[in-house]
């Protein structure tokens with residue numbers, strides 16, 4: 370179980386990303402200078418610290434959208450994992466950062482550094498469903514050459530802005546707007562090889578006219594990914610979908626990917642609130658040789 374502990378630093382309060390409380394179907398989080406109150410159906414208990422919720426700067430409701438004392442139209446910047454990331458209140462209730470992914474940052478750095486030590490050349494990493502670029506930038510800063518793929522042009526532009534804000538505008542990243550499945554198949558035909566693949570697929574998504582469904586498409590995508598890797602490559606698969614349990618995820622990985630004994634690690638992704646509440650946020654599967 371990974372407990373994501375908030376980074377607190379009295380001298381650099383902007384560093385602070387923390388789950389403050391969860392309950393009654395909602396989550397309350399500090400993202401730097403703003404406290405955000407959003408729906409989260411899996412938060413089924415009562416809030417542990419009801420008074421904290423009055424501090425929210427922004428609140429999202431499915432019907433009303435964003436309300437609150439901060440201007441939801443104005444982006445802001447947070448420091449996380451040694452990067453500077455722009456956050457924005459999106460129409461779907463997101464902010465451009467999935468804080469549970471911070472728990473995978475050190476592991477990605479370890480994998481990239483191990484490849485560089487072993488082969489003496491930069492590790493080639495493919496990041497699929499790469500969103501606003503957190504793990505792309507973590508890997509690039511550790512010395513990887515990264516291929517960043519997301520179907521949404523807006524997400525790729527946002528990730529590039531995060532690279533600039535983080536001083537990584539010149540890092541060796543290929544920024545690609547494409548469907549993950551189509552891209553991986555074409556890379557296989559081009560005989561490209563990667564040292565590691567990161568995937569954070571949503572339950573459901575769109576790429577042009579193609580629809581992505583985790584349920585139906587994950588197995589084929591994992592198999593296609595397995596055709597792209599050199600022996601000893603690493604894999605990080607995160608999934609956040611209720612009803613897609615760990616056994617099924619493990620099974621999909623084992624069917625598609627060469628897993629050595631002891632080479633597969635399953636981690637619950639959850640955030641522990643400063644109030645003591647915990648929020649389950651899915652599962653990470655890490656595969657190493």
Ligand SMILES: C[S@@+](CC[C@H](N)C(=O)[O-])C[C@H]1O[C@@H](n2cnc3c(N)ncnc32)[C@H](O)[C@@H]1O
Nearest residue numbers: 498500519520521548549571574575576581609
């Ligand atoms: C990071 S994933 C979402 C995972 C997330 N942690 C969650 O809770 O569901 C979402 C990203 O996948 C992208 N996406 C959706 N369908 C895609 C597809 N077929 N190919 C590539 N990217 C896709 C979206 O544009 C978005 O940036």
